[in-house]
Amino acid sequence: MGTQQFTLFSRILHWTMAAMILAMLFIGVAMVASLADYHLLISIHRPLGIAILVLVIIRYVNRRLNPPPPFLADMSSEERFVAHASEMMMYAMMLVLPLIGWGMLSAARYPIVLYGPLYLPPILPHSPMLYAVLRKTHTIVAYLFFATFIAHFSAVLFHSLILRDHLIDRMVPWKVSAESTPARP
Amino acid sequence: MLIRWAAIGVVIAGIVGAFAYTGGWFSPHRLTPARFIDTFEKVNGIHPGFRRNHAKGLCISGYFDSNGQGVRLSRASVFKVGRVAVIGRFSLAGGQPYAADGPAAVRGLGLRFEPREGEEWRTAMIDLPVFAVRTPEGFYEQLLASKIEPATGKPDPAKMTAFLAAHPETVRAIGIIKAKPFSSGFANATFSGLNAFRFWNADGVSTPVRWSMVPVDAFAPEEPAGEQNKNYLFDALIARVHRGPVQWHLIVTLGQPGDPTDDATLPWPDTREHIDVGTLTIDNVEDEAHGRCRDINFDPLVLPWGIAPSDDPLLSARSAVYSQSFTRRAGETKQPSAVTPTEIRQ
Numbered sequence: 001m002g003t004q005q006f007t008l009f010s011r012i013l014h015w016t017m018a019a020m021i022l023a024m025l026f027i028g029v030a031m032v033a034s035l036a037d038y039h040l041l042i043s044i045h046r047p048l049g050i051a052i053l054v055l056v057i058i059r060y061v062n063r064r065l066n067p068p069p070p071f072l073a074d075m076s077s078e079e080r081f082v083a084h085a086s087e088m089m090m091y092a093m094m095l096v097l098p099l100i101g102w103g104m105l106s107a108a109r110y111p112i113v114l115y116g117p118l119y120l121p122p123i124l125p126h127s128p129m130l131y132a133v134l135r136k137t138h139t140i141v142a143y144l145f146f147a148t149f150i151a152h153f154s155a156v157l158f159h160s161l162i163l164r165d166h167l168i169d170r171m172v173p174w175k176v177s178a179e180s181t182p183a184r185p
Numbered sequence: 186m187l188i189r190w191a192a193i194g195v196v197i198a199g200i201v202g203a204f205a206y207t208g209g210w211f212s213p214h215r216l217t218p219a220r221f222i223d224t225f226e227k228v229n230g231i232h233p234g235f236r237r238n239h240a241k242g243l244c245i246s247g248y249f250d251s252n253g254q255g256v257r258l259s260r261a262s263v264f265k266v267g268r269v270a271v272i273g274r275f276s277l278a279g280g281q282p283y284a285a286d287g288p289a290a291v292r293g294l295g296l297r298f299e300p301r302e303g304e305e306w307r308t309a310m311i312d313l314p315v316f317a318v319r320t321p322e323g324f325y326e327q328l329l330a331s332k333i334e335p336a337t338g339k340p341d342p343a344k345m346t347a348f349l350a351a352h353p354e355t356v357r358a359i360g361i362i363k364a365k366p367f368s369s370g371f372a373n374a375t376f377s378g379l380n381a382f383r384f385w386n387a388d389g390v391s392t393p394v395r396w397s398m399v400p401v402d403a404f405a406p407e408e409p410a411g412e413q414n415k416n417y418l419f420d421a422l423i424a425r426v427h428r429g430p431v432q433w434h435l436i437v438t439l440g441q442p443g444d445p446t447d448d449a450t451l452p453w454p455d456t457r458e459h460i461d462v463g464t465l466t467i468d469n470v471e472d473e474a475h476g477r478c479r480d481i482n483f484d485p486l487v488l489p490w491g492i493a494p495s496d497d498p499l500l501s502a503r504s505a506v507y508s509q510s511f512t513r514r515a516g517e518t519k520q521p522s523a524v525t526p527t528e529i530r531q
Binding site for chain 2: 025026031033036040110116120126128129131132135136157161
């Protein structure tokens with residue numbers, strides 16, 4: 001049988017956020033190790049994180065309105081569970097990681113600058129201890145996110161190059177018609 | 186099939202490798218904010234809960250009365266005519282929270298302007314006319330060269346000589362710093378932002394600037410080290426504030442084309458235009474446990490819209506290193522500060 005695709009809007013959201021999140025993880029890890037570029041990188045990190053927070057909410061609503069196409073018929077129930085769980089975990093991290101960032105800046109009483117005079121209000125009371133805990137959590141969740149991304153990407157490569165089952169067709173940005181997709185040998 | 190497996194391995198290893206490279210895992214000798222603070226801790230010892238530099242301090246509060254003269258230079262709301270609440274912290278440079286006050290210590294003033302409307306502004310200043318180093322690397326090398334040797338109780342003179350030989354800009358800056366006597370206390374000291382910044386106004390016109398807090402209290406030269414109380418500088422400030430509010434004029438110096446904005450060791454010519462943009466009044470002192478300054482990072486890049494960083498390489502590095510110091514002490518149990526509530530009530 002052929003492959004059904006995600007809706008175009010879902011695919012645009014997926015690839016936009018993929019690029020943003022990967023950039024965000026690299027900026028984060030570069031920022032904490034940098035002296036010269038620290039200010040520039042953190043000035044990008046804050047608004048990009050909030051943009052991801054907004055987009056993940058839109059994306060979750062969209063997912064409820066436009067449910068994903070079914071998994072390939074020959075995927076085992078274990079495979080489906082792992083694929084679904086890793087997706088849900090990534091959704092959770094897309095939501096939680098920016099919120100922790102916003103919360104930790106609030107607890108430290110740093111101004112939460114998006115751009116220029118555009119600020120977000122603090123969402124937590126001023127507490128250095130709370131900041132310290134959230135700051136550590138931010139790093140741990142970010143590494144966890146990177147590891148989950150690597151697992152997700154490895155699985156896609158495995159499906160595409162080893163199984164060659166055209167799983168990726170569900171998400172490619174261009175149109176793939178269900179009829180033209182060759183069935184798995 | 187083997188080639189396909191290999192391709193997957195190469196792609197994944199490439200991404201993980203790029204991530205690790207970006208994070209500095211392949212360059213352990215890179216000067217990072219963490220390494221900077223590790224070195225402060227190595228030089229000064231670890232004093233949990235305290236700032237890793239400018240560890241000894243006192244909280245202050247008051248207000249800034251803007252006279253409106255800054256509006257033509259910067260659109261920041263702090264410069265509009267009116268009063269803005271200020272909290273701050275006086276400090277001594279160095280990582281020893283219980284160090285005795287003395288003539289050798291550089292004095293610091295951190296301020297946080299909190300306009301009711303508009304963005305806040307933080308600045309961290311010291312009582313020197315120029316900074317002794319030009320780059321973060323220079324600061325790091327100076328920190329290592331100034332480490333007290335346990336055997337002698339003094340820095341190793343050979344290390345300092347070697348540092349100065351490699352940094353002629355520091356030799357020149359020290360000459361400028363020593364050319365004028367220091368003041369006798371906090372209240373009559375001039376505090377300078379040192380790094381250049383850019384002001385830009387409502388028309389988008391950008392001006393390179395430096396700023397200083399110039400005291401209203403009359404200058405008196407510093408007394409030589411004597412048998413003073415170990416907190417004599419702070420105690421004198423407390424007594425001064427109890428007698429009445431202490432004031433400084435915020436003087437903005439306008440740079441001209443060609444004036445160095447990326448080198449804090451170089452002064453700008455005295456003939457540059459100076460503008461008095463308002464008056465800082467400090468009318469309250471508190472110890473660190475009771476004041477609001479201890480848990481604030483006086484990050485020099487917390488700037489309102491209308492003030493921007495210059496190309497000075499120290500600025501981003503200061504922001505990064507202050508943040509690292511803040512993060513470490515935030516999670517540590519606080520110890521009582523050297524300047525106690527009892528001293529403040531006297």
